[in-house]
Amino acid sequence: MQLGVIGLGRMGQIVVDRSLEAGHDVVAFDLDDEAVESAADAGATPAESVADLAATLGDDKRVWLMVPAGKAVDATLDDLDPHLDSDDVVVDGGNSHFERSLERAEACSAAYLDCGTSGGPASAEEGFSLMIGGPQWAYDELVPVFDAVATGPAGHDRMGPEGSGHYVKMVHNGVEYALMQAYGEGFELLADGRYDLDLETVARTWNNGAVIRSWLLELCEEAFELEGSDLGDVEDYIAGGSTGTWTVQESLEQEVPIPLIYQALAERFDSRNEGRFSRRLANRLRYGFGRHEVARQDD
Ligand SMILES: NC(=O)C1=CN([C@@H]2O[C@H](COP(=O)(O)OP(=O)(O)OC[C@H]3O[C@@H](n4cnc5c(N)ncnc54)[C@H](O)[C@@H]3O)[C@@H](O)[C@H]2O)C=CC1
Ligand SMILES: O=C(CO)[C@H](O)[C@H](O)COP(=O)(O)O
DSSP states (O other), X not given: XXXXXXXXXXXXXXXXXHHHHTTOEEEEEOSSHHHHHHHHHHTOEEOSSHHHHHHHHOSSOEEEEOSOTTHHHHHHHHHHGGGOOTTOEEEEOSOOOHHHHHHHHHHOSXXXXXXXXXXXXXXXXXXXXXXXXXXXXXXHHHHHHHHHHBSSGGGEXXXXXXXXXXXXXXXXXXXXXXXXXXXXXXXXXXXXXXXXOOHHHHXXXXXXXXXXXXXXXXXXXXXXXXXXXXXTTOOSOOOOOHHHHHHHHHHHHHTOOOHHHHHHHHHHHHHTOSSOHHHXXXXXXXXXXXXXXOOOTTO
């Protein structure tokens, strides 16, 4: 199959490489010329613009977007849409909000597949897990590419209609936050608890047969191996948060309680605040009602 790929960063390059490896022809475009050159070195046909990519693809265009969620997706679709018709298929493999994907699917002249992509750059060798929403025929049409980009046939499936792929990926990320929080809390207790433990040893032992073994736990093991049991100079700061915020917003709308995911998101926000106002006020209020000593910043 001939596939256009727009967005050749950490994730898009893997879409290109794995598609080429499986014998597909790839036409590649990115705003960054170096990224296009690198895709061309790997065997893709370079494109100078979205219009050039569309012209090179000819009829029955299949185009995979792997650009940052938000404005970049809209800008790309604005450029691409005049070249599309109803036989064509566009895949958005980024972390777009499912409601934006629904709107884009409605506005797009081609069939639109919203594709939640999990595994990250570390999955270059093994392939991704792909959660796909959109018309069945378009999914069926792209199966050879999904087989290549995912871990294999079991690594992708159609979740349901438009929006459902990004909906499932949004919830996946919420679960990711909660799992990271759970591992973090367990290791924090071990780090600050009664025994002088080597946390890499703990993680490795857990990863071999324990109920809580997982890829995230393997990444914990790797982190302790490379940074040490005390995590060295790794900062107490967690970036990101958009997909977790969407998950929590959706849980409020659906009135489904997800306290663990919410708590994990709150921990992220908390990591960005030094000297939380609420904690400082609680410190002062304890003096107000109990005449407990106020801890002062210079103490
Ligand atoms: N990095 C990760 O672990 C994961 C990322 N994702 C999602 O995949 C998408 C891509 O992420 P990454 O590859 O990590 O980002 P990245 O920042 O590594 O790459 C994005 C690429 O898109 C290009 N680009 C930006 N605007 C463009 C435009 N208008 N036209 C053409 N190219 C444009 C950039 O030059 C860059 O090469 C995002 O939506 C991200 O949330 C999904 C799962 C995991
Ligand atoms: O989708 C992902 C992993 O599954 C991406 O790594 C995403 O960036 C993670 O979300 P956040 O930036 O909020 O941590």
